Amino acid sequence: xxxxxxxxxxxxxxxxxxxxxxxxxxxxxxxxxxxxxxxxxxxxxxxxxxxxxxxxxxxxxxxxxxxxxxxxxxxxxxxxxxxxxxxxxxxxxxxxxxxxxxxxxxxxxxxxxxxxxxxxxxxxxxxxxxxxxxxxxxxxxxxxxxxxxxxxxxxxxxxxxxxxxxxxxxxxxxxxxxxxxxxxxxxxxxxxxxxxxxxxxxxxxxxxxxxxxxxxxxxxxxxxxxxxxxxxxxxxxxxxxxxxxxxxxxxxxxxxxxxxxxxxxxxxxxxxxxxxxxxxxxxxxxxxxxxxxxxxxxxxxxxxxxxxxxxxxxxxxxxxxxxxxxxxxxxxxxxxxxxxxxxxxxxx
Amino acid sequence: xxxxxxxxxxxxxxxxxxxxxxxxxxxxxxxxxxxxxxxxxxxxxxxxxxxxxxxxxxxxxxxxxxxxxxxxxxxxxxxxxxxxxxxxxxxxxxxxxxxxxxxxxxxxxxxxxxxxxxxxxxxxxxxxxxxxxxxxxxxxxxxxxxxxxxxxxxxxxxxxxxxxxxxxxxxxxxxxxxxxxxxxxxxxxxxxxxxxxxxxxxxxxxxxxxxxxxxxxxxxxxxxxxxxxxxxxxxxxxxxxxxxxxxxxxxxxxxxxxxxxxxxxxxxxxxxxxxxxxxxxxxxxxxxxxxxxxxxxxxxxxxxxxxxxxxxxxxxxxxxxxxxxxxxxxxxxxxxxxxxxxxxxxxxxxxxxxxxxxxxxxxxxxxxxxxxxxxxxxxxxxxxxxxxxxxxxxxxxxxxxxxxxxxxxxxxxxxxxxxxxxxxxxxxxxxxxxxxxxxxxxxxxxxxxxxxxxxxxxxxxxxxxxxxxxxxxxxxxxxxxxxxxxxxxxxxxxxxxxxxxxxxxxx
Numbered sequence: 062x063x064x065x066x067x068x069x070x071x072x073x074x075x076x077x078x079x080x081x082x083x084x085x086x087x088x089x090x091x092x093x094x095x096x097x098x099x100x101x102x103x104x105x106x107x108x109x110x111x112x113x114x115x116x117x118x119x120x121x122x123x124x125x126x127x128x129x130x131x132x133x134x135x136x137x138x139x140x141x142x143x144x145x146x147x148x149x150x151x152x153x154x155x156x157x158x159x160x161x162x163x164x165x166x167x168x169x170x171x172x173x174x175x176x177x178x179x180x181x182x183x184x185x186x187x188x189x190x191x192x193x194x195x196x197x198x199x200x201x202x203x204x205x206x207x208x209x210x211x212x213x214x215x216x217x218x219x220x221x222x223x224x225x226x227x228x229x230x231x232x233x234x235x236x237x238x239x240x241x242x243x244x245x246x247x248x249x250x251x252x253x254x255x256x257x258x259x260x261x262x263x264x265x266x267x268x269x270x271x272x273x274x275x276x277x278x279x280x281x282x283x284x285x286x287x288x289x290x291x292x293x294x295x296x297x298x299x300x301x302x303x304x305x306x307x308x309x310x311x312x313x314x315x316x317x318x319x320x321x322x323x324x325x326x327x328x329x330x331x332x333x334x335x336x337x338x339x340x341x342x343x344x345x346x347x348x349x350x351x352x353x354x355x356x357x358x359x360x361x362x363x364x365x366x367x368x369x370x371x372x373x374x375x376x377x378x379x380x381x382x383x384x385x386x387x388x389x390x391x392x393x394x395x396x397x398x399x400x401x402x403x404x405x406x407x408x409x
Numbered sequence: 410x411x412x413x414x415x416x417x418x419x420x421x422x423x424x425x426x427x428x429x430x431x432x433x434x435x436x437x438x439x440x441x442x443x444x445x446x447x448x449x450x451x452x453x454x455x456x457x458x459x460x461x462x463x464x465x466x467x468x469x470x471x472x473x474x475x476x477x478x479x480x481x482x483x484x485x486x487x488x489x490x491x492x493x494x495x496x497x498x499x500x501x502x503x504x505x506x507x508x509x510x511x512x513x514x515x516x517x518x519x520x521x522x523x524x525x526x527x528x529x530x531x532x533x534x535x536x537x538x539x540x541x542x543x544x545x546x547x548x549x550x551x552x553x554x555x556x557x558x559x560x561x562x563x564x565x566x567x568x569x570x571x572x573x574x575x576x577x578x579x580x581x582x583x584x585x586x587x588x589x590x591x592x593x594x595x596x597x598x599x600x601x602x603x604x605x606x607x608x609x610x611x612x613x614x615x616x617x618x619x620x621x622x623x624x625x626x627x628x629x630x631x632x633x634x635x636x637x638x639x640x641x642x643x644x645x646x647x648x649x650x651x652x653x654x655x656x657x658x659x660x661x662x663x664x665x666x667x668x669x670x671x672x673x674x675x676x677x678x679x680x681x682x683x684x685x686x687x688x689x690x691x692x693x694x695x696x697x698x699x700x701x702x703x704x705x706x707x708x709x710x711x712x713x714x715x716x717x718x719x720x721x722x723x724x725x726x727x728x729x730x731x732x733x734x735x736x737x738x739x740x741x742x743x744x745x746x747x748x749x750x751x752x753x754x755x756x757x758x759x760x761x762x763x764x765x766x767x768x769x770x771x772x773x774x775x776x777x778x779x780x781x782x783x784x785x786x787x788x789x790x791x792x793x794x795x796x797x798x799x800x801x802x803x804x805x806x807x808x809x810x811x812x813x814x815x816x817x818x819x820x821x822x823x824x825x826x827x828x829x830x831x832x833x834x835x836x837x838x839x840x841x842x843x844x845x846x847x848x849x850x851x852x853x854x855x856x857x858x859x860x861x862x863x864x865x866x867x868x869x870x871x872x873x874x875x876x877x878x879x880x881x882x883x884x885x886x887x888x889x890x891x892x893x894x895x896x897x898x899x900x901x902x903x904x905x906x907x908x909x910x911x912x913x914x915x916x
Contacts, residue, residue: 266773266781273770276759283718283756284824285742285774344761 063119067108070097070121085338085390086350092336092386093357096364104367116240120363128359129247130155130323133306134330135337135351136258137188137299142334144292145275145343146195146202150187151303151330153213155323158184158307160217163226163317166233173232181304187213188300192293206296210327217319227316237312247309251352254305258298259348268346271295275343329358336386357386414439414474414602415460415491415571421468422455424811427803429455432469433628435621437571437602442593444613444634445606446646447623448843450801450813453606456623457573461486461493474570484513490570494560494577500548507531507544510563534562538592554585561589565596572596573604576841578612590616608843610639624648647845670694671730673832673863674715674746679724684710686888687723692832697854697864699878701871701903707887708867709751712836715865716748717741742775744832747825751836751867753814757821760810764802765791767809767820772827794823799849815846822853833857834865839873851877871903883907 074094081087100107110119134151141148158180165176187209194205228234239246262268273281274288282288303323310322335341336357337350361382365375388394415437422430430452437443447453458464460471462480471478473489480486483493500509507524510531516523531544538558548556557577564572574593578586593603593616607613613620613634620637622629622645629645637645675691685707692698700708713719717735726733728744735741741748750756759767769787776782782790791805798819802812809817818838825833835854839847854877858864868874874881881898883891883906891906 264781266776266778269766269770269773270778272762273759273766276761277755279756280750280759281770283716283738283748283750284771285738286770287739287774 063108063110066110066119066121067101070108084347086347086353088390089336089338089350089353089357089386092382092389093353093360096357096360096382100360100364100367104364107364107367112243115243117243120367122245124356124359124363125248126245127363128355129245129251130306130309131326131329131333131358132251132352132355133254133302133309134299134326135333135355136254136348137295137302138327138330138334139337139339139346139348139351140258140262140271140295141202141299142331142339142341143271143275143343143346144295145278146292146295147206147331147341148191148296148299149203149206149327150191150209150213151299151306152323152325152327153210153217154184154187154300154303155307155310155326156214156217156317156319157187157220158304159311159317159322160220160226160319162233162308162311163228164220164222166230167226167228173230176233177308180308181301184300184304184307185297186300188297188303189293191300192296195296196289196292214319217317217322221317221319223319225316225318229315233312234315235312237309250305250309254302255348255352262348267291267294272344272346276345329355332383333358336383336390338390358383412439413437415604416472417456417460417469418472419469420456420459420466420471422452422459422464423467425803425807427626429626430459430466431626433623433626435460435628436631437604438619439570439602440597440600441618442597442603442605442616444617444620445604445623446613446620446642447629448646448815448845450625450816451623451646451843452626453623454575454813455626457493457575457604457606461491461573487567487569490568491573492564492567492569492571493573493575494557494564495575500556500560500563502549503547505545505547506535506542506551506559509548509559510534510544510566512563514567530566531562534566535559537565538562539588558585558589561592569601571602571604573606575606576608577605578607578609586612608841608847610643610844613642614639622646643844646843671727673729675727675730676715676721677725679714679721679726681710681714681719681721681723684719684887685714688889690882690889692863692865694831694861694863695858696880697858697866697878699874699881699898700865700867700884701874701881702884702907703869706884706907708884709836710887711884712748712834712865712867715741716746716834718748739774742771742828745828745830746832746834747771747828747830748834749818749821749825749836749838751840753817753821753841758809758817761808763806764795764800764809764812764820765805768794768805768823768827771824775828790827794820794826798823798853813846815842815849818842818846818850822850826857830862832863832865834867836867837869838866839868839870847873871900871907875900875903 074090074097077090078087078094081090107120110117110121138148138151161183162176162180165171165179166173171179191206191209194200194208195202235246237247241249262271270286270291273286274291278288307323311317333354334351336354337347339346339351361379362375365378370378413436417435420430420433433452433456435456445453445456455464459466462482462485465481473491478489480489501512504512507528511527516526528544535542535544538561540558540562542551542555548559561577577589597603605617617634619631620634620642621631622642624646670693672691672693677689678687680687688711690698700711702708710719714721715735717737717740720736726735733744735744735746759770765787768791769782773782788805794800795802795805800819800823801816809820812820838850842850851873854864854866866874866878875898878898880892880894881903882889883893883903885907893902893906
């Protein structure tokens with residue numbers, strides 16, 4: 062079983078690398094492949110998968126499941142960053158979303174469906190708040206979203222009345238822990254959202270508008286493009302993605318923890334986007350790259366965990382790998398390496 | 410002949426799909442002004458960027474005062490003695506004038522900046538150009554012309570042996586150009602070698618001792634300015650027939666069309682406080698209305714008002730005889746107006762997007778978010794405009810920032826033409842563009858007019874304005890001071906109106 066699975070993974074990676082060889086997505090994908098190769102060779106049991114009760118279990122499955130939150134966040138973050146902004150508040154929105162879900166379901170006795178709808182509605186509202194500050198009031202994105210980043214957890218605390226609300230409901234628990242067709246349900250959620258985002262941006266003109274605004278807002282404005290609305294929409298969408306991640310986060314641990322849910326995940330999401338090839342200055346964006354970036358971060362975390370690196374020092378090797386990926390992406394540096402290589406050969 | 414101070418031999422630079430420079434040699438001598446001429450895409454900017462280390466060169470040797478140099482950044486070139494003032498102001502808008510002049514060479518004491526010394530140094534550098542500015546103010550508080558002079562002050566602040574001026578005059582008015590030339594002459598007398606890139610022929614002959622001509626990345630030749638007649642120079646640059654160029658210069662403006670149709674656009678008492686005094690103007694289909702005036706006379710401000718970038722606070726607007734208003738570029742687009750801004754780099758192009766994306770963006774906005782233009786239609790549209798306007802690019806998927814200025818301008822024009830506009834507002838459409846592309850754009854303007862578009866043309870070159878317009882509005886100090894039509898539309902009358910004197914009959 063594992064052999065088939067391993068072969069499948071490597072075939073998929075090889076195909077991905079081949080087809081992306083001239084695209085920016087190539088570099089994070091290469092880094093992911095190298096990291097997996099390292100684990101294949103040196104980390105025992107990393108590629109082990111087994112079927113229990115018709116469900117797949119194993120480290121790789123864990124990576125997909127655990128990485129779902131950052132992948133969801135990265136979808137929204139990609140669009141925000143592409144407009145030339147950034148959203149620091151998505152971690153706090155996760156806490157708000159979870160708090161609303163648990164409070165509505167447990168406290169107000171709403172049905173799971175209505176509770177989910179309420180959580181997503183408030184997340185969208187939070188995104189709209191960010192959009193209002195950035196697009197309409199023209200506050201710098203980092204400052205504007207810092208407001209909700211700081212205040213959001215307080216709001217979540219208010220909603221849950223300072224309590225950690227636990228719930229036991231099969232539908233809500235399924236969100237973050239269930240399996241569909243043998244794979245974690247979160248994977249389906251990520252794939253559906255990825256498909257939706259890709260369709261929304263590439264099947265409509267939204268992708269072009271976002272890239273135009275991020276590349277040169279003045280020129281876009283002069284071309285008649287509704288730059289403000291485009292930016293606003295990006296933040297709203299980031300809010301929705303964070304809301305979904307909040308549902309998953311709460312479901313994972315079957316409770317709403319306003320203090321710890323989604324803590325620092327905004328930073329992972331930003332990293333995932335940057336690793337994926339989207340520039341922080343805005344413009345061209347790569348949704349698939351962001352997904353690979355998120356997977357790379359999660360794989361790295363899992364690797365360190367399995368190699369018994371203590372959680373306290375884990376950020377250090379993590380930072381080193383991320384730095385390496387970012388350097389790998391820099392065309393300047395690659396050029397310099399190429400020149401060094403040429404010189405070396407000439408000298409030899 | 411004095412000694413060569415900067416010598417480049419066999420310079421070669423390739424970009425994806427193009428040879429930007431092929432085996433080009435160039436020599437600048439101490440105490441002379443050397444003009445570098447060529448059409449857009451001829452390789453002038455590339456040559457300069459190779460000399461100053463902005464681009465790594467793919468082949469060739471550069472020697473300064475007999476010593477081979479390999480600058481890998483403008484700063485290294487500067488340290489070696491090659492200073493450059495670029496076409497577009499390359500300073501940092503939010504920093505003060507003093508900081509801009511001293512950036513990278515601030516004097517420090519114990520690691521701290523010496524602000525006083527910096528300001529004094531900046532003031533001295535500016536005084537050398539005869540300028541007296543408040544050096545503590547941010548650069549943006551000054552006009553583009555002043556910013557250009559600040560860039561020049563920065564360049565000569567170091568002890569340069571070679572000064573490269575890449576189209577320094579494109580945003581200066583005549584008086585400022587004259588002042589700049591005085592400075593250049595002084596520097597030449599001090600023994601500096603000055604490399605001068607421009608598209609203005611008058612200026613070339615006014616100041617240059619020697620001319621090097623490039624075409625399509627190849628060296629055409631080096632000439633003594635005195636020995637190269639003007640028309641021959643143009644013919645060398647364009648690789649075209651001299652007669653064709655003569656025909657261009659003497660083309661009479663077409664007769665204005667008259668009819669009972671209301672003007673496409675008419676405004677009355679139209680203005681904005683501290684920007685444009687209330688003004689009256691109208692422009693008909695099939696007519697080019699020229700806007701003349703010096704820099705700061707309100708031409709660009711008026712264009713921005715008409716296109717809804719700024720909002721008017723007085724007056725009325727009629728479109729096709731119907732009362733209307735334009736509150737934003739979006740409404741302007743919906744009313745089928747088009748606007749090509751003066752500053753292509755900051756407000757025209759989407760630099761990191763492709764030619765195709767730059768070209769379709771306005772049409773896409775017109776169609777709306779949900780009606781994405783199918784890729785096949787995009788490709789067809791782009792192919793059509795690349796052919797129709799003669800856009801030189803290695804392909805529709807090339808990033809627009811890799812195109813020369815003239816070709817970028819053609820893409821921006823195409824962007825608007827794709828929306829089938831009725832009113833075209835062109836703000837300095839030929840700025841920073843070579844003779845060949847300029848002729849192309851002038852021909853295009855005539856074609857748009859003949860197709861029944863209404864065109865508002867803003868242009869600093871009075872000759873160009875006179876040759877392309879049916880009527881000319883002259884602005885001075887943010888107000889309309891004259892309206893010329895028919896036989897009055899000539900350089901002579903325009904200049905007199907700008908200067909505020911009655912035109913004596915042309916002698």
